[in-house]
Amino acid sequence: MKILQVHKYFTRKRGGGSVTAFLEMVKILSQKGHEVSIFTMQDKSNEPTPYSKYFVSHFDVNDERSFFEKIKLAPKIIYNREAKRKLARLIEDKKPDIAHLHNIYHYLTPAIISPLKKKNIPVVMTLHDYKIICPNYKLFNRGKICEKCRGGKYYQCFLHKCLKNSRSASFLAMLEAYTHKILKSYEQVDLFLAPSDFMLKKCLEFGIPPKKIKKINNLFDFKKAENVSEPAPEKNYFLYFGRISEEKGLQNLIEAVKKLVAEGKMADNQLLIAGKGPQEVDLKKIVKQEGLEEKIIFAGFKEGWELKEIIASSKFTIAPSVWYENSPLAVVEAQFYGKPMIVSDRGGMQELIVENQTGLIFPAEDIGALAQKISQLLELTYAERLKMGQAGKAHIQKINNEDRIYQELLETYRKLLLG
Structure with a gap:
């Protein structure tokens, strides 16, 4: 099977556990004989790969910038047209059967979903955090659990400075959430994968349809x-x-x-x-x-x-x-x-x-x-x-049996390909 794996990072030096899970999945699928292509952001510490010519230009949203520089960067953080264009090239060249997204926010953005759907490529997305239901990723703010954005009330993120205790960062996160709600970006994802029962339960509570989400543990080579x-x-x-x-x-x-x-x-x-x-x-x-x-x-x-x-x-x-x-x-x-x-x-x-x-x-x-x-x-x-x-x-x-989880993942891919 030709599988496109997508994450904003392709280096163990960034991104924590989600990157580890992503890299493990890439390795295991490749070892099983699948043709795995990669789409990510350029970084000098990236793992070696022949797909780097397709990667999005490097930038870091955490770099120190003036207020006006942040405003200028906002469109790229919310809807990265370069990522959309470069992924379209990769799709044209490699013709993947299925796409598996991981953390794509801010650097790749949900802009990359539309070229996949244009080619009728099924899209799976593993939920490593709560970003699709919470603008600050965590359902956590100022030391406490926070679910104020439930029901699409993303303005709460701005009101309570939920992202980095920053009014500007929180405004941008709110704008991002409303943009993709209006564009119905995540509605184009065919299936969300929750690595835990808790993630599954919480996403259902926030309105993700039961038919669009299932639990599959992360693949991990022990x-x-x-x-x-x-x-x-x-x-x-x-x-x-x-x-x-x-x-x-x-x-x-x-x-x-x-x-x-x-x-x-x-x-x-x-x-x-x-x-x-x-x-x-x-x-x-x-x-x-x-x-x-x-x-x-x-x-x-x-x-x-x-x-x-x-x-x-x-x-x-x-x-x-x-x-x-x-x-x-x-x-x-x-x-x-x-x-x-x-x-x-x-x-x-x-x-x-x-x-x-x-x-x-x-x-x-x-x-x-x-x-x-x-x-x-x-x-x-x-x-x-x-x-x-x-x-x-x-x-x-x-x-967390590797063979069982691999078979569950493969069966999920096959069902989506059959429609």
Whole structure:
């Protein structure tokens, strides 16, 4: 099958878990013998590919710009005509059977959907975040869950400065949402794929027709994890790895560690935070002010083998998110390395955990409950944590089975091609 895969990024250095899921899908489909073409934005760190001549010119919406420069850039962010034109060229040259979209916002934009439909190419779109129902992607603003835009009330984004706490950025996000509502851009997508039951449920609540959405887990190749020695010797730390930002709940995690230290329950254990992000400086200040520098270590951004090693050597990992997580690869990956997980009950993470068997679940934002769960896992013996971690690995292999998910995806493609 000739499959066109589309994402605004084609480098692991940008985009987080959605890019990882995208690249994994590209790799697996290619290994299965499909002809996979790529459409993305130019970037010096892109993966090698023969399709780069079709890629959209590089720009970064996060670069510092004057107000007037932002206004000038707005049409490109909302409806990128260059992307539309270049994708039409790729379609003409490669003639894909089906197109699978991932995150296309701001750089490629939904402008690329029309040349696909003009050629009667079925369009599938994986929902890695909430952008099609929420202008700021997250259903989260100012530290709280926010669903004010439900029913297409996108002006709420502007009123509450939901994007970057910026009036101009929020106005642009509102304008973008209304533009594609008027153009019915997303109505041209034949089928949305939700990686979690929670994403499926939330999209249905916001009005996506049931016949236009189904659940399929992200494709993920776990073979690379098998290169890590197992079981790895434990070191005296538990781990958070990922983006350091408000919605990830790290301030609550720091407060939970502070509570455990005060109660004498941390012993010689440490919390290791691996990652980078906009909240990093503020959190480091809090740790210093609270005198927790020996107990909470910021390890910086880790990737590749170095990340695998710190996961495999941890006692357990934590995802204390306060926003609606979808199906984070960090939770999947940690369990595949045989690590027990502590996750909040916010969003789709709890779908990946069997309480008291593969990990623990706590009520989001409940610092006392989080501290109790950390203490519970620290009090287990190495053998007990190992047993829980191995149960987690077996569980995640079952629900994220590569061959089964590949067959589900292929069958979905075939049904759309048959009309």
